[in-house]
Amino acid sequence: MAFWDEEDDDFDDEEFERERKEEEENFNSLPIVKKAKDLFTTITAFMETLEDSEDDVDLKPHLFEDVAVINAKIRGAEAGDLYRIRMENAVIIKVHAVSIRNIMHTYEMLGVGNTEYLELIRNEIEAFRLVFVEWVNSFDRFNDLDEDEWGLFN
Numbered sequence: 001m002a003f004w005d006e007e008d009d010d011f012d013d014e015e016f017e018r019e020r021k022e023e024e025e026n027f028n029s030l031p032i033v034k035k036a037k038d039l040f041t042t043i044t045a046f047m048e049t050l051e052d053s054e055d056d057v058d059l060k061p062h063l064f065e066d067v068a069v070i071n072a073k074i075r076g077a078e079a080g081d082l083y084r085i086r087m088e089n090a091v092i093i094k095v096h097a098v099s100i101r102n103i104m105h106t107y108e109m110l111g112v113g114n115t116e117y118l119e120l121i122r123n124e125i126e127a128f129r130l131v132f133v134e135w136v137n138s139f140d141r142f143n144d145l146d147e148d149e150w151g152l153f154n
Contacts (some may be wrong), residue, residue, distance in 0.1 A: 027078055032135040035128045036071050042124055043067045043100070046117040057110065057151040059103050066103070083144040087153045090136050097132070101125045 027033060043065075047060050072095050075088035104122050107113045147154050 006063055017082045027075070030078070031073075031131045031137070032074055032128075033078075035124070036074055039100075039121075039124050039128055040067045040071055042117075042121055046113065046121060049114055049117065050112070057106065059106060062094075063100060063103050066099045069093075069096045081140070081143055083139055083141050084148050084153050086139045087136075090132070090139075091152075093132065097128060 043063055047063060050060060073089040073093045073096075077086040077093075080086065101122060104118045104125075108115070108118050144153075
């Protein structure tokens with residue numbers, strides 16, 4: 001019998017599954033996660049209202065990428081507890097959130113899209129920003145392996 005076929009007497013599948021579900025529930029209950037999901041839902045609904053002929057500058061793919069990256073990077077920041085990793089993810093999240101806000105202004109300038117959606121998304125970005133600031137302030141600056149060799153988060 002190969003070593004990977006051996007039974008691991010210490011491993012409890014049921015306990016592992018319970019812990020995994022608990023971690024997922026804890027993650028989904030975070031205010032930053034809730035706001036990011038709301039933003040994703042609103043942006044997706046907005047994009048469905050846009051006619052392809054309306055979006056001459058073809059911003060929909062960028063908008064979708066921005067909101068998808070935000071959600072992925074929150075998970076990445078929460079998966080690793082090291083300060084530098086969390087901050088690197090936070091910077092990427094900020095860049096994509098600002099991009100969404102800028103895209104909404106571009107649509108408004110071009111007269112593209114439902115103005116109520118544009119305002120709603122800008123308001124959601126602002127609400128997201130406030131939760132984001134609280135979330136980043138909760139990071140443990142002293143939980144890191146060593147200094148940031150790039151000098152950003154020392």
